[in-house]
Amino acid sequence: MKKVWKRSACPYDCPDACGLLMETDGQKVYRVKGDPEHPVTRGFICRKMQHYEKTIHHPDRILTPLKRRGRKGEGDFVPISWEEALCEISMRWKSLIADYGSACILPYSYAGVEHLIQNKCGEAFFNYLGASALERTICSKAKTAGLNQIIGSTQGLNLSELDNSDLIVIWGSNITATWLHALEKVVQARRRGVKVFLIETYKTPASRYADETITLVPGTDGALALSMAHVLKANHYLDKAFMTDYVAGWEPFIESLDPYTPSWASSITGAEAEVIIRLARAYGEAKAPAIIYGSGMSRHGNGAMTTRCITALPAITGAFARKGGGILANISTSPAFNPDSIRRPDFIKKARRSINMNQIGDALTSTDMDAPIKSLYVYNSNPADIAPSQKKVLEGLQREDLFTVVHERFMTDTALYADVILPADTSAEHGDIVTPYGNLAVQQINPVIAPLGECKSNWDTFCLLADAMGFEDDFFKQSAEALKAKMIHEPNAWRNEWRTEEAAAFNEGRAVLLKFPDPVHFCTPSGKIELYNEKLPEPLPVYIENFGGHYPLRLVVAPSLYTLNSTFNEREALVKERGTMRLLISPGDARRRGIQDGDKIDAFNDLAHVHFYAAVTDAVPSGTAVAEGVYTLRQSINGLTVNALLSQKLTDYGRAATLCDNTIDIAPLS
Numbered sequence: 001m002k003k004v005w006k007r008s009a010c011p012y013d014c015p016d017a018c019g020l021l022m023e024t025d026g027q028k029v030y031r032v033k034g035d036p037e038h039p040v041t042r043g044f045i046c047r048k049m050q051h052y053e054k055t056i057h058h059p060d061r062i063l064t065p066l067k068r069r070g071r072k073g074e075g076d077f078v079p080i081s082w083e084e085a086l087c088e089i090s091m092r093w094k095s096l097i098a099d100y101g102s103a104c105i106l107p108y109s110y111a112g113v114e115h116l117i118q119n120k121c122g123e124a125f126f127n128y129l130g131a132s133a134l135e136r137t138i139c140s141k142a143k144t145a146g147l148n149q150i151i152g153s154t155q156g157l158n159l160s161e162l163d164n165s166d167l168i169v170i171w172g173s174n175i176t177a178t179w180l181h182a183l184e185k186v187v188q189a190r191r192r193g194v195k196v197f198l199i200e201t202y203k204t205p206a207s208r209y210a211d212e213t214i215t216l217v218p219g220t221d222g223a224l225a226l227s228m229a230h231v232l233k234a235n236h237y238l239d240k241a242f243m244t245d246y247v248a249g250w251e252p253f254i255e256s257l258d259p260y261t262p263s264w265a266s267s268i269t270g271a272e273a274e275v276i277i278r279l280a281r282a283y284g285e286a287k288a289p290a291i292i293y294g295s296g297m298s299r300h301g302n303g304a305m306t307t308r309c310i311t312a313l314p315a316i317t318g319a320f321a322r323k324g325g326g327i328l329a330n331i332s333t334s335p336a337f338n339p340d341s342i343r344r345p346d347f348i349k350k351a352r353r354s355i356n357m358n359q360i361g362d363a364l365t366s367t368d369m370d371a372p373i374k375s376l377y378v379y380n381s382n383p384a385d386i387a388p389s390q391k392k393v394l395e396g397l398q399r400e401d402l403f404t405v406v407h408e409r410f411m412t413d414t415a416l417y418a419d420v421i422l423p424a425d426t427s428a429e430h431g432d433i434v435t436p437y438g439n440l441a442v443q444q445i446n447p448v449i450a451p452l453g454e455c456k457s458n459w460d461t462f463c464l465l466a467d468a469m470g471f472e473d474d475f476f477k478q479s480a481e482a483l484k485a486k487m488i489h490e491p492n493a494w495r496n497e498w499r500t501e502e503a504a505a506f507n508e509g510r511a512v513l514l515k516f517p518d519p520v521h522f523c524t525p526s527g528k529i530e531l532y533n534e535k536l537p538e539p540l541p542v543y544i545e546n547f548g549g550h551y552p553l554r555l556v557v558a559p560s561l562y563t564l565n566s567t568f569n570e571r572e573a574l575v576k577e578r579g580t581m582r583l584l585i586s587p588g589d590a591r592r593r594g595i596q597d598g599d600k601i602d603a604f605n606d607l608a609h610v611h612f613y614a615a616v617t618d619a620v621p622s623g624t625a626v627a628e629g630v631y632t633l634r635q636s637i638n639g640l641t642v643n644a645l646l647s648q649k650l651t652d653y654g655r656a657a658t659l660c661d662n663t664i665d666i667a668p669l670s
């Protein structure tokens with residue numbers, strides 16, 4: 001067949017969901033580039049995806065089911081047929097269910113593929129099976145919880161509105177790595193003369209795009225926000241008319257601000273008082289200030305409360321009501337295609353226990369659980385590398401009596417511990433619905449090539465497992481195409497306003513924009529911003545400390561430009577550019593311990609000792625240490641990565657991970 005360019009979209013856990021074009025002859029993908037006709041991403045994609053064909057056709061792709069022959073973790077597997085694999089899994093599960101009940105089986109998944117069907121279809125399968133439920137809260141659920149407590153499910157700002165902003169505060173997000181199309185807007189805004197502040201724990205690569213970077217003691221952003229509110233009040237920047245109409249309980253909040261002076265906040269955050277005043281004044285003077293709200297500060301013990309404190313700023317200044325003003329934190333397009341049509345919560349027959357994915361280490365190793373987990377089914381995730389308390393996770397995966405099935409594209413650190421590995425396909429090999437969380441362009445994609453080897457999509461695999469387990473529901477007897485078509489044809493208010501041309505473009509596989517909801521229609525019980533939320537033990541936003549800890553350095557995990565969580569670790573060129581596993585520390589902290597740039601060091605706390613190369617840099621303030629990127633155990637220096645130093649403690653609300661709220665000390669390794 002002649003080579004043609006086919007339309008697709010990036011499958012990964014990244015807000016942009018960039019439109020892609022793939023050059024193919026139906027068997028192979030030769031080249032990948034951005035789709036210039038995508039209404040938001042317009043042909044511009046990141047470096048990681050410019051050679052997606054190298055991932056699709058990587059020689060390390062797992063192409064057949066595999067069965068473990070050696071010890072767990074050793075990587076000694078033999079190929080088996082799908083028939084044998086399904087027989088093995090269903091027999092083991094049926095026997096475990098007979099002995100221990102179906103809750104002894106636990107699915108573990110997150111966002112290996114972000115698209116709607118392939119991301120969520122496993123939930124239907126495990127709901128039907130009656131397995132333990134998984135709380136999928138590793139990412140940004142504390143942010144969501146905090147936003148819910150103050151603005152409900154209101155979407156806030158839309159990316160395109162940054163064109164109207166006259167000040168931008170990038171707060172806790174390294175958009176040079178994680179949100180390129182927001183970075184594009186920031187660059188355009190600066191060309192218009194818009195001032196950009198970055199609020200961070202260290203000078204990330206994003207600081208190059210900011211006029212001023214303010215580095216804080218990690219987890220203290222709530223104090224900064226309250227103090228900004230104090231300055232806004234003192235300088236008469238409050239919008240009383242807006243508050244009267246749209247904010248519930250603004251008077252007690254405004255009254256509460258007096259103690260939050262810049263010098264109070266300075267002593268907590270480490271930012272100088274005049275810097276706080278300058279930031280607050282710039283925010284107050286702007287007509288339409290935008291906050292690009294990342295997840296960094298929500299990955300702390302006080303994550304939800306911090307979110308409330310920061311969200312108070314556009315509420316008291318009325319920025320929410322002005323085009324380009326407000327908070328860019330909460331774009332969600334998945335409701336445009338009822339996700340329950342794939343999740344099928346109606347399959348749940350009785351209440352089940354739920355396991356928090358951040359506490360998988362404890363869940364797999366605990367001896368005092370009434371019903372221990374006997375089988376783990378991992379898909380779309382790599383817990384050995386991404387979950388906190390890595391030593392416990394590995395100890396759990398090592399259990400001989402844990403029957404582990406991993407559905408994967410590559411031999412990840414988790415797959416090494418599997419009893420059975422099922423080969424997963426890539427997004428080029430299956431169809432789906434694309435619902436970005438960073439813009440409003442939804443799209444449907446079709447397979448570009450047939451699945452390689454014996455690889456199967458998540459949906460096809462769950463249908464086969466359903467058959468092997470004897471599920472009777474017709475739901476599991478349809479193709480992904482049929483399910484996709486059904487979901488697209490379900491009436492949905494979000495797509496009602498599409499004109500015929502838009503519906504036709506969507507049917508052709510082009511990305512089409514949804515209409516953004518009215519920014520001042522607040523989706524809360526009172527219909528207003530709930531600055532005072534009487535349902536909470538702390539009805540007003542206040543400063544609470546994060547967990548911290550008794551070691552002298554606050555450890556922050558941050559994204560890498562070259563990888564996406566543990567994804568892209570198969571790509572030699574990207575991994576080479578990322579370099580070895582480094583810990584970024586300040587010159588003062590290094591000097592005090594006799595550490596030089598490039599030295600091998602031991603980072604430790606009560607949980608583990610993890611070796612790194614020291615990267616001594618002015619970018620990091622004294623008292624903070626930063627580990628960028630998720631490395632594999634094979635890339636590590638002593639068989640552990642930074643996740644071994646992270647606790648399984650959960651956030652104040654949202655039961656989310658506290659990945660950035662841990663302390664360590666470091667010492668040179670001789």
Ligand SMILES: Nc1nc2c(c(=O)[nH]1)N[C@H]1C(S)=C(S)[C@@H](COP(=O)(O)OP(=O)(O)OC[C@H]3O[C@@H](n4cnc5c(=O)[nH]c(N)nc54)[C@H](O)[C@@H]3O)O[C@H]1N2
Nearest residue numbers: 172173174177178199218219294295296297559564565660
């Ligand atoms: N290249 C690349 N792209 C990615 C990812 C990746 O790993 N690599 N990950 C994807 C995923 S899963 C997600 S959830 C998104 C995440 O994207 P965002 O939610 O936008 O967050 P990040 O860009 O990860 O940046 C978090 C930043 O928060 C900072 N931080 C940590 N604690 C604090 C704090 O207390 N206060 C402040 N002010 N800052 C703090 C860290 O230093 C870090 O730079 O990106 C996605 N895109």
Ligand SMILES: Nc1nc2c(c(=O)[nH]1)N[C@H]1C(S)=C(S)[C@@H](COP(=O)(O)OP(=O)(O)OC[C@H]3O[C@@H](n4cnc5c(=O)[nH]c(N)nc54)[C@H](O)[C@@H]3O)O[C@H]1N2
Nearest residue numbers: 110111112113139379380381382386407424557565566567
């Ligand atoms: N140190 C550190 N830890 C972190 C983070 C960090 O920045 N630093 N980030 C945290 C955050 S925000 C998140 S969201 C989590 C992310 O955690 P995960 O969602 O587990 O992300 P990945 O590590 O990218 O693993 C995804 C896996 O899914 C596989 N996969 C891809 N497509 C498919 C498919 O179609 N089917 C199947 N079955 N598998 C597929 C990929 O090969 C990959 O191994 O990690 C968290 N942990």
Ligand code: SF4
Nearest residue numbers: 010014017018046049
């Ligand atoms: S990883 Fe993000 S920036 Fe890169 S192509 Fe995918 S969606 Fe676009």
Ligand SMILES: [Mo]
Nearest residue numbers: 013138139140
């Ligand atoms: Mo995430």
